[in-house]
Amino acid sequence: MSDAALLALFCGVLGAIIGSFLNVCISRLPMDESIWLPRSHCPRCGAWIAAYDNIPILSYLLLGGRCRVCRLPISWRYPAVEALTAGLFWAGAARWGASWQTAKWCLLAAVMIELIFSDIETRILPDEFTLWGAAAGIMLAPLAALPPGLITLLVGGPSETPLGSTLNAVISAILLSGGFWLVGAFYAKLRGREGLGFGDVKMVAAMGAFLGLEMAMTAILGASIAGGVLGGLWIFMKGRKASEEELPFGSFLGVAALLAAWFS
Numbered sequence: 001m002s003d004a005a006l007l008a009l010f011c012g013v014l015g016a017i018i019g020s021f022l023n024v025c026i027s028r029l030p031m032d033e034s035i036w037l038p039r040s041h042c043p044r045c046g047a048w049i050a051a052y053d054n055i056p057i058l059s060y061l062l063l064g065g066r067c068r069v070c071r072l073p074i075s076w077r078y079p080a081v082e083a084l085t086a087g088l089f090w091a092g093a094a095r096w097g098a099s100w101q102t103a104k105w106c107l108l109a110a111v112m113i114e115l116i117f118s119d120i121e122t123r124i125l126p127d128e129f130t131l132w133g134a135a136a137g138i139m140l141a142p143l144a145a146l147p148p149g150l151i152t153l154l155v156g157g158p159s160e161t162p163l164g165s166t167l168n169a170v171i172s173a174i175l176l177s178g179g180f181w182l183v184g185a186f187y188a189k190l191r192g193r194e195g196l197g198f199g200d201v202k203m204v205a206a207m208g209a210f211l212g213l214e215m216a217m218t219a220i221l222g223a224s225i226a227g228g229v230l231g232g233l234w235i236f237m238k239g240r241k242a243s244e245e246e247l248p249f250g251s252f253l254g255v256a257a258l259l260a261a262w263f264s
């Protein structure tokens, strides 16, 4: 096996393990439970899950998607998150090789997958992933350069230097979250109800820090269009009552951020 294939395989396995950890975060962070203790247990019968039943993806398949003790079904979300994280880590390593760009892609994938599923299930975007995601994006900016854009042009100097890239990440995060907050406040005043949660405001800061202004704005625009179209279809199919349901907009943002990063 070549070095490149070996690295991709290693990252894929690492992704499956990280995905398993993301599952714990998705289940526990919205309830303000500790992600470290107690160790994994079946959400239905409470039985502890033995280490050999806690192997990412494989255990789900071997157990036929059921708890060993109570035989009730385990959510498909567990193997889906593990397989998705493994796949994106593998693909990133196969594309960018042993580089900071791969590390950045993997971190972005982990952050966005947690937020996508957290928002679908609970409509909560945990600070541990939005705010710390923004901090991680800024810390990686000098190591894996953001694409040059308007901000690098305005701050001057060669665009892909560590300093230019870091400034791009910081300013993008501030501008986008500030803009989002303003739009949300304006909408709330106009409609008399909240349209954008504060979680979304913090999430776009992470997107700006990882992607830079232009790419993050493209992703936000794509997510808004997809959210508008699919939300409209949902209301059309389910009737007017559905318009009172809250759309998991963070999930749309997460998918759009991954697509924008991958296709840039």
Ligand SMILES: [Zn+2]
Pocket: 042, 043, 044, 045, 046, 047, 067, 068, 069, 070, 071, 072
């Ligand atoms: Zn059980």
